[in-house]
Amino acid sequence: MTRYVIVGAGAVGVTLAAELHRSGAEVLLVARGGQLAALREGRLRFVRPSGTTTLQIPYAAGPEEVRLTEGDVLVLAVKSQDTERTVGDWAWRPVALADGGQGLAATALPLVTLQNGLDSERIALRRFAQVLGATIWVPAVYVEDGVVVNPAAPLPAALWIGRYPHGDDHPALGPLAEDLRAASFAVQVVPDITAWKTAKLLGNTVNVLDALYPPSPLRDRAAGLLAEEARSVFADAGLPVVDHGERSTLDLAGFTVQELPGYPRFGASTWQSLVRSGSLEADFLNGEVVLQARLAGRTAPANAAVLERIQRAVQEGTPAGSLDDADLAATLPELRAAVPVPAGNNH
Structure with a gap:
């Protein structure tokens, strides 16, 4: 056996x-x-x-x-x-x-x-x-x-x-x-396992947002921005991304997440790491997007910005999910028009 x-x-x-x-x-x-x-x-x-x-x-x-x-x-x-x-x-x-x-x-x-x-x-x-x-x-x-x-x-x-x-x-x-x-x-x-892992990585780029910010429409916009940038970078890098809807043969209709009494719903892996140890895999998620962009002779500013922000959060002992929309807008300038940034916020 x-x-x-x-x-x-x-x-x-x-x-x-x-x-x-x-x-x-x-x-x-x-x-x-x-x-x-x-x-x-x-x-x-x-x-x-x-x-x-x-x-x-x-x-x-x-x-x-x-x-x-x-x-x-x-x-x-x-x-x-x-x-x-x-x-x-x-x-x-x-x-x-x-x-x-x-x-x-x-x-x-x-x-x-x-x-x-x-x-x-x-x-x-x-x-x-x-x-x-x-x-x-x-x-x-x-x-x-x-x-x-x-x-x-x-x-x-x-x-x-x-x-x-x-x-x-x-x-x-x-x-x-x-x-x-x-x-x-x-x-x-x-x-073609790499294409499947690249597809998951597109979703994993938002883990850092889950770790730092509570849910909000602005966070949803930020998630779309990170994934869109990653997809563009992967295309320039020649990395295949599988379409789960077309390629997966698994019947996941019954794959549901249930509420368990006494165990509140927690965040994804980066959230858990921030809570438990401070040792993060973000360098291999958003950091992978940044790396692939640099290898292709370009930049990935959105993913680079949130990577820097969560590493600073670790150094400062920032509690998981405690930052607000103003901080997110300051981290990603593309979002600033959507929310007023208080005077003196220079994050």
């Missing part, structure tokens, strides 16, 4: 580990910090609309505690900003081969990358010969150690997976997809 070594016990990692384990798959969850302590103390809770489960899952604190064997699949569920360090930690670990010999994770095992943005797969491929990229839609949240809340029902998440940089014929893809489907995930195997 394949064992899934899931590295990272945040919202995504716990969702995958919990549902795969529930379906009978062999799982090892690699955690650190407060989540590791919760696993050790038997108090890591996974909250779904169907009920709350206290997880009893095999776990480890890091690669030094894991004996890798041929047939394992490494699943990278850390944030984008942690990819480089984590890939380096695991790539050169020994792997016990079926013939009694010893190999290395970098050459013997497939690595599944679940990160937002476009950088993690390239980082992984520098070391791992077998990289399976994935984009995941999951509303799960982790803002408190020992608790992961996933309000999606009846499906816990939807994934599109494929070999990086391209292809849908890797021998691990079929079994991985089937195991995920058995765990109630919606899964589509695709031959």
